[in-house]
Amino acid sequence: xxxxxxxxxxxxxxxxxxxxxxxxxxxxxxxxxxxxxxxxxxxxxxxxxxxxxxxxxxxxxxxxxxxxxxxxxxxxxxxxxxxxxxxxxxxxxxxxxxxxxxxxxxxxxxxxxxxxxxxxxxxxxxxxxxxxxxxxxxxxxxxxxxxxxxxxxxxxxxxxxxxxxxxxxxxxxxxxxxxxxxxxxxxxxxxxxxxxxxxxxxxxxxxxxxxx
Amino acid sequence: xxxxxxxxxxxxxxxxxxxxxxxxxxxxxxxxxxxxxxxxxxxxxxxxxxxxxxxxxxxxxxxxxxxxxxxxxxxxxxxxxxxxxxxxxxxxxxxxxxxxxxxxxxxxxxxxxxxxxxxxxxxxxxxxxxxxxxxxxxxxxxxxxxxxxxxxxxxxxxxxxxxxxxxxxxxxxxxxxxxxxxxxxxxxxxxxxxxxxxxxxxxxxxxxxxxxxxxxxxxxxxxxxxxxxxxxxxxxxxxxxxxxxxxxxxxxxxxxxxxxxxxxxxxxxxxxxxxxxxxxxxxxxxxxxxxxxxxxxxxxxxxxxxxxxxxxxxxxxxxxxxxxxxxxxxxxxxxxxxxxxxxxxxxxxx
Numbered sequence: 001x002x003x004x005x006x007x008x009x010x011x012x013x014x015x016x017x018x019x020x021x022x023x024x025x026x027x028x029x030x031x032x033x034x035x036x037x038x039x040x041x042x043x044x045x046x047x048x049x050x051x052x053x054x055x056x057x058x059x060x061x062x063x064x065x066x067x068x069x070x071x072x073x074x075x076x077x078x079x080x081x082x083x084x085x086x087x088x089x090x091x092x093x094x095x096x097x098x099x100x101x102x103x104x105x106x107x108x109x110x111x112x113x114x115x116x117x118x119x120x121x122x123x124x125x126x127x128x129x130x131x132x133x134x135x136x137x138x139x140x141x142x143x144x145x146x147x148x149x150x151x152x153x154x155x156x157x158x159x160x161x162x163x164x165x166x167x168x169x170x171x172x173x174x175x176x177x178x179x180x181x182x183x184x185x186x187x188x189x190x191x192x193x194x195x196x197x198x199x200x201x202x203x204x205x206x207x208x209x210x211x212x
Numbered sequence: 213x214x215x216x217x218x219x220x221x222x223x224x225x226x227x228x229x230x231x232x233x234x235x236x237x238x239x240x241x242x243x244x245x246x247x248x249x250x251x252x253x254x255x256x257x258x259x260x261x262x263x264x265x266x267x268x269x270x271x272x273x274x275x276x277x278x279x280x281x282x283x284x285x286x287x288x289x290x291x292x293x294x295x296x297x298x299x300x301x302x303x304x305x306x307x308x309x310x311x312x313x314x315x316x317x318x319x320x321x322x323x324x325x326x327x328x329x330x331x332x333x334x335x336x337x338x339x340x341x342x343x344x345x346x347x348x349x350x351x352x353x354x355x356x357x358x359x360x361x362x363x364x365x366x367x368x369x370x371x372x373x374x375x376x377x378x379x380x381x382x383x384x385x386x387x388x389x390x391x392x393x394x395x396x397x398x399x400x401x402x403x404x405x406x407x408x409x410x411x412x413x414x415x416x417x418x419x420x421x422x423x424x425x426x427x428x429x430x431x432x433x434x435x436x437x438x439x440x441x442x443x444x445x446x447x448x449x450x451x452x453x454x455x456x457x458x459x460x461x462x463x464x465x466x467x468x469x470x471x472x473x474x475x476x477x478x479x480x481x482x483x484x485x486x487x488x489x490x491x492x493x494x495x496x497x498x499x500x501x502x503x504x505x506x507x508x509x510x511x512x513x514x515x516x517x518x519x520x521x522x523x524x525x526x527x528x529x530x531x532x533x534x535x536x537x538x539x540x541x542x543x544x545x546x547x548x549x550x551x552x553x554x555x556x557x558x559x560x561x562x
Binding site for chain 2 (some may be wrong): 023024026027032040041042045046055057058061062065066069070072073084139140143144147149155158159161162186190193194197
C-alpha cells in the first residue's frame with residue numbers, strides 16, 4: 001500500500017501558498033519575488049517541453065504568469081500554486097493551438113497523462129511502482145519534471161543537497177530556517193519526490209505495455 | 213554515480229514482478245540521491261527571457277495590487293451608503309422601490325472626478341463621491357474644447373471611464389454599459405468592460421481605448437491605445453482593433469487607420485483627471501512614472517537597470533492638482549536628481 005503523506009504535508013503547503021498569495025495581493029515585493037523566482041524556472045521548462053519553441057514559450061509563460069497574477073484573488077488553495085499555475089499554462093498552450101487552428105506536435109509526456117496529472121496536482125501524495133528501463137536522457141527529464149511539480153522549495157532543497165552537496169546547515173541558512181526545520185523539509189521533499197517520480201515511472205510503464 | 217553504469221534505479225522496494233510496493237527504507241534515500249546526482253541541475257530559463265517575463269509580470273502585479281486597493285476602498289465607502297440609504301427611506305416616501313433596491317444591491321460605480329462645467333440639467337448634475345447603480349444614466353453637458361464638461365467614473369470592478377462632453381452613458385452592471393452617445397475613454401485595469409452601442413458590443417481585451425458614438429448615431433469610432441478591443445456586430449461578427457489603430461464604422465462599412473498612442477487625439481482624456489491616482493500621499497517614484505507614462509501613452513525607459521534599482525525606494529509628492537504631465541515629470545525627476553526626455557512615445561529617465 002502506498003504511503004499517503006497528503007494528510008500531513010499538503011495542508012501545510014496549501015497554507016503556505018494561500019498565505020503567499022495574500023501577501024502578493026497586499027503588495028509585498030518579497031512575496032512577489034518569492035512567487036516569481038520559485039515558479040518561473042519550472043513553468044518555463046514545462047511549457048518548453050510542450051511547445052519546443054523558445055520564443056513562443058516565453059510568450060505563453062509570460063501570459064500564464066500575468067493571468068495568474070490578475071486572477072490570484074480567486075486562488076483558494078485547493079491545489080498548490082504550482083499546480084494551479086501549470087493548469088493555467090496548459091490552457092494557454094491549448095488556446096494557442098486552437099487559435100492557430102493546428103494540432104500540437106505529438107509530445108509524449110508522462111506527466112500529461114490524466115492519472116499522473118491528477119496525482120501531481122495534489123502532490124505530494126503516494127504513487128505506485130517505478131519504470132526500470134528509462135534511458136539516461138529520459139531519466140534526467142523525468143527527474144527534472146518530478147522536481148518541477150514539487151513545491152519550489154522542495155525542489156530547490158533537494159538540488160542543493162544532492163546535486164550541489166550542501167549540508168543541512170547550509171540549506172537551513174539558504175531557506176532562512178533552523179537546521180531542524182530544514183531537515184524536516186528535506187524529509188518531506190524526499191518523500192514527495194519518491195512518490196512523484198514513481199508515478200511517472202509506473203505510468204510510462206503502463207503506457208508502453210498498453211501499446212505493445 | 214554514472215547512470216549508464218547501473219541504469220535507472222527503482223525507488224520503491226518490493227517485487228519486480230507485479231505491482232512494486234513502496235517501503236520505508238533508508239536505502240531509498242541513497243536512490244533519491246543517486247537519481248538527482250545523475251540527472252544534474254535543471255536547465256534554467258534563459259536569463260534574457262526571464263527578465264522580460266519578470267518585467268511584464270511585475271507590471272501586471274503592480275496594476276493588480278492598485279486595482280485591489282481601489283476596489284477595497286470603493287466597497288468600504290459603499291458599506292456606509294447602505295445605512296444612509298435606509299435612513300433616506302424613512303425620511304422620504306417617494307421612489308421607495310428604487311431606494312429600497314439601492315439598500316440591498318451594491319453600487320456598480322462611483323463618480324470620482326468632475327472636470328469643467330457641470331451638466332446643464334440640474335437633475336443630472338454629478339459630484340465626486342456619488343455612487344451609481346444599475347439603470348442610472350450618466351450625462352455630461354454639451355461643452356467644447358474651451359469649456360468642456362467631463363466626468364471620471366470608477367466601476368466597482370476597478371476600471372475607470374472618462375466621459376467627454378456631450379456623453380450619455382447607461383450603467384447596466386459593474387462591467388456592462390450602454391454608450392448612447394458621446395465619447396468614453398476606458399482604462400480597464402485588467403477588468404472586462406462590455407460597452408454596448410447601437411453599432412455593436414465593444415469588449416476590451418487590453419486596457420486603454422476610446423469609443424465615440426456620433427450625436428446622430430451615424431458613425432462609431434474606436435481608438436485603441438494599449439491592448440486590443442473586439443467589436444461584435446448584430447450578427448455576432450467579431451472585429452478586433454489593436455493598439456495603435458482607429459476603426460471608424462459608418463453605414464458604408466468600416467475603415468481601420470494607424471494611430472499614435474501618444475498623439476494629440478488623447479489629449480482630452482489626459483486632461484480629464486482622476487483627483488488622486490495614487491493610494492498614498494507619497495507614492496514610489498516608479499509608480500508615479502508608470503502612471504505618467506500610461507497617461508501620456510509613452511513607454512517608460514530608464515537609462516540603465518542600475519538607475520532604476522537605485523531609485524526603487526524613492527518616493528515623490530503624489531498630489532497632482534491641475535499640473536500638466538510635463539510639470540509633474542519635471543517636479544518628480546528634479547526632486548530625485550534625475551532628468552527626463554520624451555521622444556517618439558518613449559519617456560526616458562536618466
